[in-house]
Amino acid sequence: MSKTLFDKVWDSHVVKHIENGPDVLFIDRHLVHEVTSPVAFLGLKNRGIKVLYPERTFATADHNTPTRNQHLPVKDPLSANQLKALEENANAHNIPYWGLGHKKNGIVHVIGPENGITVPGATIVCGDSHTSTHGAFGAIAFGIGTSEVEMVLSTQCIMQPKPKSLRINVNGELSEAVTPKDVALFIISKLSTSGATGYFAEYAGDVFKNMSMEGRMTVCNLSIEMGARGGMIAPDETTFEYIKGREYTPKGKDWDAAMAYWSTLYSDEDAQFDKELTFDASEIEPMITFGTNPGMGIGISKDIPLAESIDGSPATYKKSLEYMDYNEGEAMVGKPIDFVFLGSCTNGRIEDFRAFASIIKGRKKADNVTAWLVPGSHKVEEAIKEEGILDILTEAGFELREPGCSACLAMNDDKIPAGKYAVSTSNRNFEGRQGPGARTLLASPLVAAAAAVTGKVTDPRELIREEVLA
Amino acid sequence: MAYDKFNILTSSAVPLPIENVDTDQIIPARFLKATERKGFGDNLFRDWRYNSDGTPKEQFVLNNPIYSGKILVGGKNFGSGSSREHAAWAVYDYGFRCVVSSFFADIFRGNCLNIGVLPVQVSPEFLDKIFKAIEADPKTELEINLPEQKITILASGESESFDINDYKKQNMLNGFDDIDYLLNIQKDIEKYAESTPL
Numbered sequence: 001m002s003k004t005l006f007d008k009v010w011d012s013h014v015v016k017h018i019e020n021g022p023d024v025l026f027i028d029r030h031l032v033h034e035v036t037s038p039v040a041f042l043g044l045k046n047r048g049i050k051v052l053y054p055e056r057t058f059a060t061a062d063h064n065t066p067t068r069n070q071h072l073p074v075k076d077p078l079s080a081n082q083l084k085a086l087e088e089n090a091n092a093h094n095i096p097y098w099g100l101g102h103k104k105n106g107i108v109h110v111i112g113p114e115n116g117i118t119v120p121g122a123t124i125v126c127g128d129s130h131t132s133t134h135g136a137f138g139a140i141a142f143g144i145g146t147s148e149v150e151m152v153l154s155t156q157c158i159m160q161p162k163p164k165s166l167r168i169n170v171n172g173e174l175s176e177a178v179t180p181k182d183v184a185l186f187i188i189s190k191l192s193t194s195g196a197t198g199y200f201a202e203y204a205g206d207v208f209k210n211m212s213m214e215g216r217m218t219v220c221n222l223s224i225e226m227g228a229r230g231g232m233i234a235p236d237e238t239t240f241e242y243i244k245g246r247e248y249t250p251k252g253k254d255w256d257a258a259m260a261y262w263s264t265l266y267s268d269e270d271a272q273f274d275k276e277l278t279f280d281a282s283e284i285e286p287m288i289t290f291g292t293n294p295g296m297g298i299g300i301s302k303d304i305p306l307a308e309s310i311d312g313s314p315a316t317y318k319k320s321l322e323y324m325d326y327n328e329g330e331a332m333v334g335k336p337i338d339f340v341f342l343g344s345c346t347n348g349r350i351e352d353f354r355a356f357a358s359i360i361k362g363r364k365k366a367d368n369v370t371a372w373l374v375p376g377s378h379k380v381e382e383a384i385k386e387e388g389i390l391d392i393l394t395e396a397g398f399e400l401r402e403p404g405c406s407a408c409l410a411m412n413d414d415k416i417p418a419g420k421y422a423v424s425t426s427n428r429n430f431e432g433r434q435g436p437g438a439r440t441l442l443a444s445p446l447v448a449a450a451a452a453v454t455g456k457v458t459d460p461r462e463l464i465r466e467e468v469l470a
Numbered sequence: 471m472a473y474d475k476f477n478i479l480t481s482s483a484v485p486l487p488i489e490n491v492d493t494d495q496i497i498p499a500r501f502l503k504a505t506e507r508k509g510f511g512d513n514l515f516r517d518w519r520y521n522s523d524g525t526p527k528e529q530f531v532l533n534n535p536i537y538s539g540k541i542l543v544g545g546k547n548f549g550s551g552s553s554r555e556h557a558a559w560a561v562y563d564y565g566f567r568c569v570v571s572s573f574f575a576d577i578f579r580g581n582c583l584n585i586g587v588l589p590v591q592v593s594p595e596f597l598d599k600i601f602k603a604i605e606a607d608p609k610t611e612l613e614i615n616l617p618e619q620k621i622t623i624l625a626s627g628e629s630e631s632f633d634i635n636d637y638k639k640q641n642m643l644n645g646f647d648d649i650d651y652l653l654n655i656q657k658d659i660e661k662y663a664e665s666t667p668l
Binding site for chain 2: 015016018019020021022024026028035036038039042043047049052053063064076078079081082085127128129131143144145146147148150151154155156157158159160161163193194197198224227229250254257258293312313315316319409410411418428430431432433436437
């Protein structure tokens, strides 16, 4: 029987199927961070059991960590306590722990792929909804709650009903300045934040075939924002090239055996999906959000839609615009901004810093803008330095911070003040997400860079054209 | 973690007729720093419920004494966003045992089922009827009958059935959790693991 990519990976990981109930799914690799794990470890302690497979478990500190002076003790006592708990739990259970200051430290979804923990055909979970990132490698990866973290620590399994299948095709060629982030925000704007709930997505078509691994990670990362549990892309030469030789990927004969399996990981030609959607790449322009969920995005040259033209409750829509202090029908271009955040598991990789640098090179940071540039990991930070990007940033008046989740969810000190506008390369523009009262405009690194040097919402294509004319 | 068994719940309900209520609203990230499951109910809907100086926002439904009960009724796409189970803990710790909506985000729904909060998905029309019934009488009661998988607006007798898989239903009825089940089949799991390279 023909199968989808998702079927192949899911079915091979089912330990037991419960009639009219969930599947018991074996988890190959479990990523753990400080926020969603302490209560799970406490559960193990109360039951008097140990982590079943510590060698399949990896821990890092990222959500709570400061992005300055990481060599000093963490000031916030609650954050410090949570970080200490993770370190103690990891040590007590022999789990590799890459804490603050460790050279492999970084955002959990950046360091997984970077170190070869993420491989095709694997099942990967983490107590974080953006675990969907790892689907870029042809893995089934999704976020879980703390009860499930406890299940995986204690039994290496979770219990989940198999989701429905959805394939999203984007064919053709992307236009100038349209990045993977724009592709994802475009899809979410079409589907809404609940359009893919109950589904696991596969991304297919020219656009994803031609995309780098970093780009694929950005797209899969945002799968959760359309409600999907996760999203995945069939592994190909780009994937194998990226993972080969990384610390935890198989070597020698094991590599050959793994490749034999990985090369079977694609949706069969006549595989059936529960739902299939196709978009034309040329329809997509650089995107920006104007509201309080990631589905409220538009092409940057467009006006904020009228309440009467949208699906869903007009009252909810108006409440959202009120929070943003925006009006229906206004243009986004030209709106003043206060902060720029480059980073997060969505756009905190080297390619994102390259894109940002390409716009700001030879320009200066606008005086009215505070910019927080936060690499996704120490490895990204090193690459920024090695490639000369740090010099470009410094010259333009920007400062590079130390790695972590930072202003994406503002658990540390990196909080956007109430009422201020931030163009952010992160993943959520929910009310207060980046700090109580903060107003978030989600966009790509190119749009963020254009805003950072002009102090307002600016179409990056204008700046690129200026360069060409000069 | 064990939780109270769920059978038939009869209670008035608290209405929150807003769509896309995300888990950052249910509990903002800055309140996720605990290492124990304690006190999350105090920060349920923190920024909708309190001003920045800690004084209550009087217009928010949880601060309005005419509404109370063990059932929270929310708009479409309830619980979207972050996987933080703290959101479900906050709902439970505040005193809700059931959330009713016309649509739930996946992870939030799963988290609720794992900790003993029953997510009841109804049709958009029935949700509208519930909101109208509460508007007409804030003390109006709903009956959530888990064995029969039925939700009823007691005043009018209008009812609708809801879905839950048999496995989760038995767990909720008995207060069991998944780890008990998984630990019982650990031999099968170990056998599977032996056949799977790291």
